[in-house]
Amino acid sequence: MNILLLIIICIITLIGAVYAGYVRDPYAKLIGIGVIGGGVMPLIIARGYADVAAALAVIIPLSTVFVLQLCRKGEP
C-alpha cells in the first residue's frame, strides 16, 4: 500500500476534525463531520476490513440524518 495516499487521507481527516471543532454554523459542522467519515473510510479499507466499511457506509449517513432532524427542530 502506498504511504503517500495514506498520508493524504490522514491530512484530510485531521482537516475535517479541526474544521468541525472550530466552525460555528451547525450545517457547516455537519459537513465537517461528513468529511471526517469520508476520511476514515479508506483507512478501514486499507487494513482489509471491507465488511466493516460496508456497514459504516450505511450507518454514518443515517446518523447524519438523525442529527439533522435535531438541527431543524432547534430553529425558531
Added chain:
Amino acid sequence: MEASEMSEDILMSLLDNLPGPFASPMLQPPAESAELAAILCGMIALYAVIRIIFEPDVMRKLPFLNVFSFSIAGIMALMIPHPLGVIAAAAYFIGSTFESNAIASTWAGGVEP
C-alpha cells in the same frame, strides 16, 4: 536465484505474520496504474476539502462535499482487489450522496407545509 528465493520467503513470512482478513499471499497487490489513480483521487479529495473550508456560503460547500465523496469512493474501489471492496465503495457512494442531499434539502427548507 538464491537471493530472490530468500527475499520471497521473507516476504511470505511477513505477510503471514500480519493480522487482518486479507493479508494472505494468495491475494495479488494492485497494479501500479491503480495506485497512481488512487493517489490522483486523493489529491482531488484534498483539493475539495480545502475548497470546503474556505468557502463562506454553506450552500456552495455542498457540491464540493459531493466531489469529496466521489473521490473517496474511487479510492475505496481502487485500494484492494476484492469484490467486497467494490460493494463497500458502492454503498458509500449511495450513502454519501443521500447525506449531502439531506443536508441540502434541510438547508433549503424542505417541503412547504
